[in-house]
Amino acid sequence: MTDDATAAPLCLARPLSAPDVDSAACAVARGVDGRPLHAAALKFFWGPMDCGKSTMALQMNYNHARQGRRGLVTTRIDRSMGPQVTTRIGLAHTAIEVTDDLDLRALVRDARDDGVRVDYLICDEASFYGVEHVEQMAELVDRHDVDVYAFGLATDFRSQLFPAARRLFELADEVARIQVEVLCWCGREGLLNARVVDGRVVREGEQVVIGDTVDTARVRYQVLCRRHHRTGDLGDR
Secondary structure (H helix, E strand, O other): OOHHHHHOOHHHHOOOOOOOOOHHHHHOOEOOOOOEOOOOOEEEEEOOOOOOHHHHHHHHHHHHHOOOOOEEEEEOOOOOOOOEEEOOOOOEEEOEEOOOOOOHHHHHHHHHHOOOOOOEEEEOOHHHOOHHHHHHHHHHHHHHOOEEEEEEOOEOOOOOEOHHHHHHHHHOOEEEEOOOOOEOOOOOEOOEEEEEEOOEEOOOOOOOOOOEOOOOOOEEEEEEOHHHHHHOOOOOO
């Protein structure tokens, strides 16, 4: 048992495999980070490309860490193709790569076993996670008082919900669209992410295909308003 765990009430310090303890006793207790126990939440922040999701994720991590909270940052298929969160404005942070067989509950348990307190998770690119990862997020919140902040796209290039995003909409305590406005080439608000292959909007293919936003890429993505996503009009780029 770590020093942090011995200082904390039993309901926060217990290992993830331990049974529940008396909820009334936990209701008035506070964890070692000063926040009330059983106040954790699952929050999903979503928006199209270029709206600042990863930037907000890193800002969220910074804000919590500077108040003494301890968290883990995870990602999947970051634009850098490495285990880090990167942003288009140049910010970056090391992260844990989420794979199909990664269990987020085990990730937290192993960190605690190594003496690392985990108060929250920052889950970037959450739309690319598996549905089972979202279920694990909810369990971490409900049973183990770990805040989970997920950031990601809502829909794919076909304007259909990603499975993980759908489950986040269903389970999250709070869902918020990121308010940084992204514009279509026509000046309307950009809502949807189009996949462009060899200069043409495509409607079929694998749900997840790595691409870029630069015009010279053979496979790239472009944010469009609904009207021009439906017509496939990319403007005079």
